[in-house]
Amino acid sequence: MSNDTQKLKEILYSNISLEEFLLSMIKDMMETLMKAELTELLKYEKYSPEGHISGNSRNGFYKRSYETKYGKIENLNIPRDRNDEFRQQLIPPYQRHDGWLEDMIMQLYANGVSTRDVGSIIEKLYGNSYSPTTVSNITDVAIEEIMKWRQRKLNKRYSVLFIDAMSVKLRRDTVANDSVYFILGIDEEGYREVLDFYIGTTESSYVWEEILSSLKERGATDVLLGVMDGLPGLEEAFNKVYPKADVQSCVVHKVRNTIRKVRKKDLSEILQDLKSVYESTTKDQAMIMLDEFSIKWVKLYPKVVDSWNNNSSLFTYYSYPLAIRKAIYTTHWIERFNKEAPRLTKIKNSFPTEDSLSKIIYFKVIDCNSKWSTRKMKGFAQAHEELQNMFLEKYGNAFTQDS
DSSP, X not given: OOHHHXXXXXXXXXSOOHHHHHHHHHHHHHHHHHHHXXXXXXXXXXXXXXXXXXXXXXXXXXXXXXXXXXXXXXXXEEEEETTSOOOOSSSOTTXXXXXXXXXXXXXXXXXXXXXXXXXXXXXXXXXXXXXHHHHHHHHTHHHHHHHHHTTSOOOSEXXXXXXXXXXXXXXXXXXXXXXXXXXXXXXTTSBEEEEEEEESOOOSHHHHHHHHHHHHHTTOOEEEEEEEOOOTTHHHHHHHHSTTSEXXXXXXXXXXXXXXXXXXXXXXXXXXXXXXXXXXXXXXXHHHHHHHXXXXXXXXXXXXXXXXXXXXGGGGGGGSOGGGHHHHSSSHHHHHHHHHHHHHHTTSSOBSSHHHHHHHHHHHHHHHHHHHTTOBOTTTTTTHHHHXXXXXXXXXXXXXXXX
């Protein structure tokens, strides 16, 4: 009968808990592995005559505790040699627990739990005391990851870049609203991914040009369409960095702006009339419906009518395949991501530093990108051939170096 079988019988006929049994098994395995490591160093088995002439030998053990996700192992025997040459590899020096605790801390933080609350949760569950500063230091590993993530190579071709922003409260001496800007790309195969995010003021074409140029330098040279919502300086910068790409102003944002400028009694009718414009099957039909809308409402709302007639980028999507039009006339897809992130940011009244905000946004971005990596956007598979022809027309062959 093996020792493991014997131990299992003992647990069945005793008051030993399953947790205690698991910890005992883990302790035995860890000690066995470290003994094997020492044997590998010494080059002879315990009690072997070869040890008498080896110049080194076993020298007992020292004890330490070690935290696992199953509980705390007390009196773990770490073997020693007389020449103090042995450095076991199983447990890094000074490490008192395996990586599960850091993983849990990162997961709690990623879900919007404050550093203070994370420390309290860990202490209540496992008895370990973690200050907010310690929790923050553990999650700081994300800062280095963000830097590497921002330097990663991007795909050459993106059918669409969606660019949008959300507002958060951030402390910079005083607490005030700040902006987080997101760039989400749909590649030529129809997969979406947050390519980057930026915190702070980007209300100038110069700053946007720097941001977009960074994407291009990382490999995203061929873009068909940029979908955006009138962020100051953005369209000018986009046209400069991607002069061959088209621009689509977000129709949904335009409708929302219109809602704020009309009277309640007219709202339902105006929205229905506008819907007949942007949901037309062809651009010619859309222009006919826009003319009808204009004639009907120009006397009551001349500025609203002008704003719809004098923005040609509202209807760029009609130049694209029918299968993807509903996906590209709005920044809806990036807004869906933005709705996820605020659920985390609203848990906190405000962020104490830009780094703390960056970390929680980054964790959410990585989570979403992972989920999206196996899901093609609806319509893009059907439109693939047409989009490939558009790439060819705008940028030439996929292997052309100069875009």
